[in-house]
Amino acid sequence: MSTVVHLSAPQRRGPDLRELVAQVAFGDQVAFGHLYDAAAGPVFGLVRRVLRDPAQSEEVTQEVMLEVWRNAARYQPERGEVMSWVLTIAHRRAVDRVRSAQAAGEREQKAAARSHVPPFDEVAEQVEGRLEREQVRRCLKGLTELQRESVSMAYYRGFSYREVADMLGVPLGTVKTRMRDGLIRLRDCLGVAW
Amino acid sequence: MVTSSADLHTLTGAYAAHALDDPEREAFERHLLQCEACALEVAEFRDTLARLGAAETVAPPPALKARVLAKTATVRQLPPPSTPGEAVAGRRGGRRRTWTRLALAACVAAAAGLGGIAVQQYQRAEHAGVRAQQLQTQQARLTALLAAPDVRTATARSGGGSGTVVWSQHLGEAGFLADGLPPLASGTTYELWFDDAGTMRPGGLLTTSSGTVLLDGKIKDAAGIGVTVEPAGGSRHPSGRPVLLLPFS
Numbered sequence: 001m002s003t004v005v006h007l008s009a010p011q012r013r014g015p016d017l018r019e020l021v022a023q024v025a026f027g028d029q030v031a032f033g034h035l036y037d038a039a040a041g042p043v044f045g046l047v048r049r050v051l052r053d054p055a056q057s058e059e060v061t062q063e064v065m066l067e068v069w070r071n072a073a074r075y076q077p078e079r080g081e082v083m084s085w086v087l088t089i090a091h092r093r094a095v096d097r098v099r100s101a102q103a104a105g106e107r108e109q110k111a112a113a114r115s116h117v118p119p120f121d122e123v124a125e126q127v128e129g130r131l132e133r134e135q136v137r138r139c140l141k142g143l144t145e146l147q148r149e150s151v152s153m154a155y156y157r158g159f160s161y162r163e164v165a166d167m168l169g170v171p172l173g174t175v176k177t178r179m180r181d182g183l184i185r186l187r188d189c190l191g192v193a194w
Numbered sequence: 195m196v197t198s199s200a201d202l203h204t205l206t207g208a209y210a211a212h213a214l215d216d217p218e219r220e221a222f223e224r225h226l227l228q229c230e231a232c233a234l235e236v237a238e239f240r241d242t243l244a245r246l247g248a249a250e251t252v253a254p255p256p257a258l259k260a261r262v263l264a265k266t267a268t269v270r271q272l273p274p275p276s277t278p279g280e281a282v283a284g285r286r287g288g289r290r291r292t293w294t295r296l297a298l299a300a301c302v303a304a305a306a307g308l309g310g311i312a313v314q315q316y317q318r319a320e321h322a323g324v325r326a327q328q329l330q331t332q333q334a335r336l337t338a339l340l341a342a343p344d345v346r347t348a349t350a351r352s353g354g355g356s357g358t359v360v361w362s363q364h365l366g367e368a369g370f371l372a373d374g375l376p377p378l379a380s381g382t383t384y385e386l387w388f389d390d391a392g393t394m395r396p397g398g399l400l401t402t403s404s405g406t407v408l409l410d411g412k413i414k415d416a417a418g419i420g421v422t423v424e425p426a427g428g429s430r431h432p433s434g435r436p437v438l439l440l441p442f443s
């Protein structure tokens with residue numbers, strides 16, 4: 001099946017990640033070392049953003065990279081970029097960790113304690129610097145407040161959309177749609193195209 | 195197949211951000227198999243969120259790399275999903291089992307053929323790619339199931355047609371072959387269920403009265419499968435008596 005998929009990828013420099021994954025699928029540890037070099041920073045950064053605890057973030061980063069090693073033969077280029085694949089795994093594992101660590105009651109308390117929405121400056125501060133961060137910052141700024149809060153609380157903090165709705169005091173359906181149209185706007189702003 | 199309920203469709207964002215709870219995620223994943231537009235949107239949102247994630251890049255402690263690389267020595271890599279061709283070749287088994295397998299294989303091939311036609315109709319090649327990928331994945335898994343050493347089948351009749359369940363305890367997977375089940379009224383679908391000691395667990399939809407489908411989810415401790423008629427899009431719980439009940443025995 002020949003499928004031509006055009007992607008505007010975040011990383012165009014450096015090694016060809018698809019090629020590396022194909023080599024890793026054959027058990028190539030040297031290639032895995034290179035893949036680690038390219039992916040471990042984004043994985044660790046994202047996981048730490050969600051979990052906050054550096055020690056746990058290291059553990060989860062290790063789990064993620066080993067899942068990449070284990071599943072390299074199952075990576076499907078048609079489904080997206082290598083970095084998207086790896087960061088989807090990373091985000092899912094980080095979120096799983098957040099949710100499993102919190103018993104129901106404890107979770108609600110924490111949710112209440114954390115219910116303030118991060119001031120935008122906080123986000124801005126963390127994404128200053130490189131061009132990519134600059135672009136993400138600019139695009140986040142282009143969302144409505146509710147869109148930005150919905151996307152940020154789910155993605156950066158691991159809250160389910162029900163929790164987001166509770167904490168923001170808006171109906172479930174509103175959060176659902178704001179998350180979706182927020183992501184549509186981000187997608188267009190970042191130039192993600194299939 | 196056009197059961198893309200607008201309500202489920204709006205969950206693409208929450209799904210891509212891992213913000214659904216388990217039952218909703220499972221329901222949405224079933225929906226995703228039938229909704230090309232949703233699959234495409236999810237893929238785009240994953241890329242979008244990956245950009246947000248990559249913007250958080252922080253170098254991990256250098257010692258972590260050595261630990262991870264050392265661990266690879268003890269972590270077994272999974273093989274690629276088996277391709278249809280290799281799995282069909284060289285099976286052995288009783289005559290009846292072989293026959294059932296061949297009939298099923300033919301159905302799978304037919305389903306894939308239909309998928310091919312459907313795929314042509316999409317104007318954007320990218321849509322077709324996502325859809326074809328889903329079909330391929332489902333087909334590869336069905337083929338692997340048919341080729342499993344411990345595959346077994348059970349058949350029951352309903353109306354003028356029949357239903358056959360194919361399962362492998364080793365793989366923990368089950369497939370269902372419908373052959374001329376009673377025609378579905380407009381706005382309804384067949385839904386498959388795992389029978390967990392009398393509690394029915396959703397196992398996916400079959401939107402035609404003849405066809406083959408791999409059940410969503412693992413067999414686990416289920417005693418068999420059930421088939422009911424549900425409103426288009428499926429239900430969380432069976433809303434009527436089963437059309438078929440097929441025990442794993």
